[in-house]
Amino acid sequence: MTDEPITATLLISCRDQKGLVAAVSDFLYRNNGNIIHADQHTDKEEGVFLQRVEWELDGFDVAREEIEGTFKPIALRFGMQWTLHFSDYQPSVAIFVSKLPHCLYDLLGRWRMGEFRGTVPLVISNHEDQREIAESYGVTFHCLPVTADNKAQQENVALKLLEEWDIDTVVLARYMQILSAEFVERYPNRLINIHHSFLPAFAGARPYHQAYERGVKIIGATAHYVTPELDQGPIIEQDVAGVSHRDSVNDLVRKGRDLEKTVLARAVDLHLRNRILVYGNKTVVFD
Amino acid sequence: MTDEPITATLLISCRDQKGLVAAVSDFLYRNNGNIIHADQHTDKEEGVFLQRVEWELDGFDVAREEIEGTFKPIALRFGMQWTLHFSDYQPSVAIFVSKLPHCLYDLLGRWRMGEFRGTVPLVISNHEDQREIAESYGVTFHCLPVTADNKAQQENVALKLLEEWDIDTVVLARYMQILSAEFVERYPNRLINIHHSFLPAFAGARPYHQAYERGVKIIGATAHYVTPELDQGPIIEQDVAGVSHRDSVNDLVRKGRDLEKTVLARAVDLHLRNRILVYGNKTVVFD
Amino acid sequence: MTDEPITATLLISCRDQKGLVAAVSDFLYRNNGNIIHADQHTDKEEGVFLQRVEWELDGFDVAREEIEGTFKPIALRFGMQWTLHFSDYQPSVAIFVSKLPHCLYDLLGRWRMGEFRGTVPLVISNHEDQREIAESYGVTFHCLPVTADNKAQQENVALKLLEEWDIDTVVLARYMQILSAEFVERYPNRLINIHHSFLPAFAGARPYHQAYERGVKIIGATAHYVTPELDQGPIIEQDVAGVSHRDSVNDLVRKGRDLEKTVLARAVDLHLRNRILVYGNKTVVFD
């Protein structure tokens, strides 16, 4: 991993038009770009075009700081929404957690092992329980207990912390408080939640109990970007596991934990590697 | 398959009590029963005990026609609900279908190849389209077109046909009409439907369109016993397949077809081999 | 399906070079091509570039019969290996089968239901068993019994039949004879086999028995292009299913049948829709 070349990545979305791929590939070709990854998607029904292209900085004729300016005319011509990312940038991630620690342990462990592109300086919780694990990884831990009365206030404290720490992405790792629309809208497509069911089945509270009651033969977990509507945001990643009548609710919880960890970590990893584009209420994942 | 020994199977459910397994296994032991399969399940919360035990008739000290009478005292003692099945009995299956033929083709092919324990003498449809395939398999085909006005009437015709043909089990193989509660209640736990989604997600109409709209990353299919409440009956079997933004609604339909075929066939097979017990709104599948 | 527009598809492979994507997309853009699907892959290690691009004929400035000539200069410039396909061409498929019929039933049923792009005029078998099902679908059936002595001779008869019927693609649907290198080399990347294991595990004979002996917890099936080395050709598609100690060899066979059917059908479908490119001993599947 350490020896991978530094790359630039363009994430583009715009109205579907002829010549889009030609224009972008020509821009890279003329400037001697060595493409590492290129993928595109057209939603014919919605008339939307989305593209991801990643190329090596080394050997590229345009200097890093001039890429944005050089590409802008093309973007203007096609009316593109676009972002430019460099692979040596380390985004800052804050993790929100409540009492259940398995996703937190997993994310911190992965970060420490170097699995993520990014850094985790901050954990926020409405309980004290996870202070020890966070601090053992050298991460700053803030406990912001939430009541019906102080919720807006505590969200403001949290928002200030996120700004202070210059956080790019917020991960809700089994955080059991519902965030206000105001909070959510501060981190559009940068706020990732893990829901412990195969959405849209069993939205809301206690999905494993719902699944047990319904007698399903498969359980799931869903990572999604958070939007103001609860459990309705764009789905990034889902996975499932088989269950049977032999499994109690506790067994569903146990099996579900592994799904939650893996699905959330995959979603965070895809996000941090700039592999995801959102349009409407859907994601395009260029994996 | 042809050389398998003839067996008897007891399906038992009752209030959980001590001594149940001992009583049944003692009954078989005293009568020299060679057990082929035995499995049991206790739902501690509901206080329900369920058991399936299958043994060879050959060498069993109780004659086939006397097993019922010999076991009855044990059943009475524990207040068991129970059924007795013999593996050489060939249940009769009727298939209901509308326009989409893939599940019908699959079921008829499996039957012809000898995969199912049972026989398929009758196909009923609200359209003429599948007459040819049914008749090419030597199966009687009845077309009963359904309108708002004649629905009750046509259901009665269908019920008469089912009686005439001595049908044990009805399979809805993508039958797009909603059956009345009266009809459904005539075939309790003997009426199997395939729903083309991972229930309870996307119940109701056009689940693949719903799935596409929602942007899920996994689609599914669900086989369940039909109850008067639409798509709410006990789930027998489910399976899923991964999808991505590359998949159009048509791709979901295409991938889903294979799920539907396989999930429905598995459910029918389990049912015909007396592997399923229902309690409350759940199944216990002793596979 | 019936209303889909007619498209042209280019399958391209060549040495990785800068400007490839730009050249192809420019060709389509200049000629007013409406791209339906475009995907590419670069194997950096091997230095190989592969691309699939599909666009609507309607509205394209180059007439259908002149596309080949118009694209040739680009292909020459980059040293491309390439093929051009039109979506209204119906390739002819021959199916080889031995005694086990499930894949044959499934493929014929799918063809009849219109799931495949293509037609199945010919079934060849070393046994008489499947004559009835083939002929009930209106397909010509030839029985070519194979012994140690007449193998080469019968292969020649088969090759003549394939030529006579103008067969594009040969599908081995549980055909239990090993074809000679001479035969195999006549259908490079056009001869598809289903192997009833998760290759490379359990290559060779009786894989379910091998799997049972080894006590695996998952079984699989593999569709691959046939090469002269047995079970070593490029893998197109694989799938798996969980098993347990409860499953006998017969249960593995039963569960495996569904895998075989689905995996083989998917591979045939991908092949017929020109979604597969082969390089070295690998496939690139642009799905």
Add this chain to the structure above:
Amino acid sequence: MTDEPITATLLISCRDQKGLVAAVSDFLYRNNGNIIHADQHTDKEEGVFLQRVEWELDGFDVAREEIEGTFKPIALRFGMQWTLHFSDYQPSVAIFVSKLPHCLYDLLGRWRMGEFRGTVPLVISNHEDQREIAESYGVTFHCLPVTADNKAQQENVALKLLEEWDIDTVVLARYMQILSAEFVERYPNRLINIHHSFLPAFAGARPYHQAYERGVKIIGATAHYVTPELDQGPIIEQDVAGVSHRDSVNDLVRKGRDLEKTVLARAVDLHLRNRILVYGNKTVVFD
């Protein structure tokens, strides 16, 4: 989890005979045992019977320390091999690891969160790299570097440590040294390894590279008991994940890590909850 009742578990294997289930269930019934879980398996081919039965100690008429003696006559009558376990016993687990830490992190995290029945007092490695993480969890870490010359010697040091710490179960969490037959035979069915492939495919070294070379569409991981024959021991658990041409060897490694973690953890959990019986070279997993 904390409020679960204390239970006793019998694991039984013997030659298949009539009356086995009756005898065991009668023993529990007569002594007023409240059965929590009972499952059995008969391998008709091998003539082997295996059973797991778990019941509550509370209310059982035989005192905990007398269960063994009371059951012995039954065991003798049928020639049973059997073990008796109590759910409040905390087995001691030692983890062996080399340079790759993901399984170690995962196991330590799970242990700390209370997911495992058992305790992890000891980590042994042939490298220093994982000392910090082990010690941050309060676990004793020993580095025993292995060369061709000192291997037998270091194994003896390890064996002494295992005895000293009274270790019940050894887990090889990506330990890249091959243990001698002498070592292995000291921990029969108590030495668990994770192999980073879907065994028996890609046994031996660098399985992800082998998988990449072969162009498979699915990768896997296998947890198994270690026997003197490399990668040939009884398989406990396997899982798989889909891959495509888009995945480099590094991507396979990345996706495989999650499989390895989950599969190994499940195997360890099943082992520690006494859910596994071994016979011949196979496991029966009563989950």
